[in-house]
Structure formats: C-alpha cells, structure tokens
Amino acid sequence: MKLLIFLGTVRDSTPPRPARLGERVAKACLTCLEQRYKEHDIELIDALDYPLETVFKPHFAYAEGRAPAALNRLAEKIASADGFIMVSPEYNHSMSPALANLLNHFGSSLFSYKPSAIVTYSAGQWGGMRAAVGMRTFLAELGCLSVSAMIHVPKAQTVFAADGSMQAGEEQGAWFGYFDRAFSQLVWWAQATATHRSEVNPHTLLQDFKTDPSERNAP
Template identity: 50%
Template structure:
C-alpha cells in the first residue's frame, strides 16, 4: 500500500519535495519494472556519525541510490559497515561450525545477491576503510561471477572519482567485475536532503543513474541466466587447500 505508512504520510505533508520525488519513483517503478529484477547488495562505506563541518553525506547518498534501484524494479539489501568490527579474522578463516552468526548472515546476503553496488566516500584519494573492511571479511568466491557498480561522493568538487578508480581493481580481484559506467556525486550536501531526495533537478539526477544501473542489470541478468545453465565454479573452483588460498575464486 503506497501511502500506508504514517511516517511516510507525515514526511510527504511536511515536504513537497519528498512528495515529488516519491511520485516520480513510483512512476518509474510502474513503467520500468523488469521481468528479471535483480537482488542487489548495496555495501555502504561510511562509519561516521557526525561532522564537522558538513552533515554526514553517506546516508543521504545511500538513500538516493536505494530509491533509484527500487524505482527500476530491483530489490536490495544494505550492508552497513557500522555493524562490522575491525577485521580480526575473516569469515573464510574460521572452521565452518565456528563462523560468527553475524558473518554467516552477511555472507548469505552477499552470496544470494545477483549484483553489488558499492557506495564510497573518498578518504586520502582512496575508498573508505569501512567499505574495504566489509569486503575483506569475505573470500572472493562469495562475490565471484557477478557484476558490481561503483558510486562515489564527496563534499568537494570531484565526487570521489579517485576513490572510485582505486576501487575498480579491488572489485575485479574479488571477481565481481565493475561495469564501465560509474556514478560520481560532487558536493553531495548541496544535492540531497537528509532523506536522500534531490533539492532540485530531481529527474536529472535520477536519469544520471540510468547508464550505470542499466549496465549493472544487463550483466547481472546475463550472469544469473548463465549460472542457471552452467556452474562457473566447475572450471574455477574455490581453492581451499590451505588458508592462503581461501580468498581465491
């Protein structure tokens, strides 16, 4: 039920911009719903809870991205780095009976996903430690033979492009090859409100995501169909003879 949430109703009454964005997303959802919708894991990259000097941008960007994916007919699950401790022992280094429950849950989310979207700020010209901490908890066989997309953002003019470029080889080594189109969001605090709605030019920003997400959906659908016919691990098995090999596809 579209307007069944009291919280949503209150937000819409309080903000015409939220209503406009909500209706546009609903329209896009009804007109672009895909037969082969994908299940996408959205891995966010910020662990910050406050500024200064600007507001925290990660939740705003993540909200915009998840709304965009949903409007295209996909489902998603957010993997939040705040729920991870600093890496001490990766999932694949535990005996199967001793893997912590939280890691088991997230591994299932990642394994069940048809594709990935990584959302990262730029710290020292690199992807965020929070995002890398999540990725490094799991072996690449968890991610392999699926596509990924990169979304970067910043409070400045470059939109996190250097972090995005640095993230590409990391995702490639994990086996979830990034699509060529990326999404860069400069001065994100000037683009999105706290709910992830664009302040203005809503359709422009929504359309900006289409190139990247259409590529992700094309490759994700192709990989999903092909894996139903042929197990990619038959010719490229997980190497588990010793711990140093467990992170290989």
C-alpha cells in the first residue's frame, strides 16, 4: 500500500513555542508506520512545501498541462495513494485552515474510495479532538472516509522531541500501541478498497462532478 501523511500546519514562527508542534507528531507517525508496517510505502506531505497562490485556484481549474508543477506532482501522488493520514492542529474548534486549503486544491475523485485516519494534537489538554469531529465530515465529502479509531495527542510538546522521538519519561511502545489502533484499521481498509478497485472501477458507477453542479442535483 502507498500511504500519504499530510501535515496540515504552515506556521513556522514564534510565539508560541515550539513553532511547528505538528511536525513532531507527523514524524512520530512516520516512524511508527515505518517500524510496524515496513512493507508499505509511506510519504510525508508537508503543507509548508506547497506555497499556494493568494487567490484560490484549484488544480483542476487550470487548463490541461498549465497547472503549477508542484500541484501536478502532488495530484499524481494523491491519485496513486491507497490511504491518507491527516495530521491537524485545532483552530477555533476546527481543523487547520492550511490543511483544508491544500486538500481543497484537488478534486474529490483523487481521494475517493480510499480510507483516511485522523491525527490531531495540541499544546493543551484536549489534543485537538474538537477539530477531529469536523474533519470526519470534511474527509467524507472528499470521499476518503475516516476509520473509526482516531489519534489525539495532548501536550504534544511534552511527548515528542523536535525529531519526533520520545521525550524523557515517555514510552514509545505505549504511544505507538495507541497509534496502531488507527493505523491498523487504515491499512486493513486500504488493502480492502485497493483490492476491490482493481476489480470494479468505482468511477464508472456514477458520474463525477466535474463541470456543472447539475451533475449532482436531484431531478
């Protein structure tokens, strides 16, 4: 399976400290997956690596061959992936605007019929769980339904060091065991949906919404 980890934060300044708390969480997820799911291809997609235009123009709105090269490459990665891990902080009880903005640049047909896992974090005690509730609806609309187990990391700065390793006093086995509830579900569903996609092309079952809202309207 090919799995993409989306790190949904672009804030790289202080205060607060540390500036990119989510980078620690994403790196820990990457380490956990590489250790426990060695047979799979895991790649980290950092929203900070994709500086987007101020005026919103999604990948699919460009004439064929005219989209920025970075968006083309990411579209290819999303299309070839079998599942997604979405890592987000919480902003006003909602998911990261940077993550939503990046994902919204691509049509749902690239994400659909593949599973996702939700990972949230915070510097405080709630671990971003309120953002996670809204992310379920957002990811469902993209078509990459989230698995039931979610990962929440409260006080992430005390759990993970800058490189994603454990802070003193924290047990990697305990945290990775917690992560594994979501990741094992994700891999199971990714394998199941990949197998069925190879037998039945889901995009032939109903018309994709590509040019006009009437393509999804009731009669």
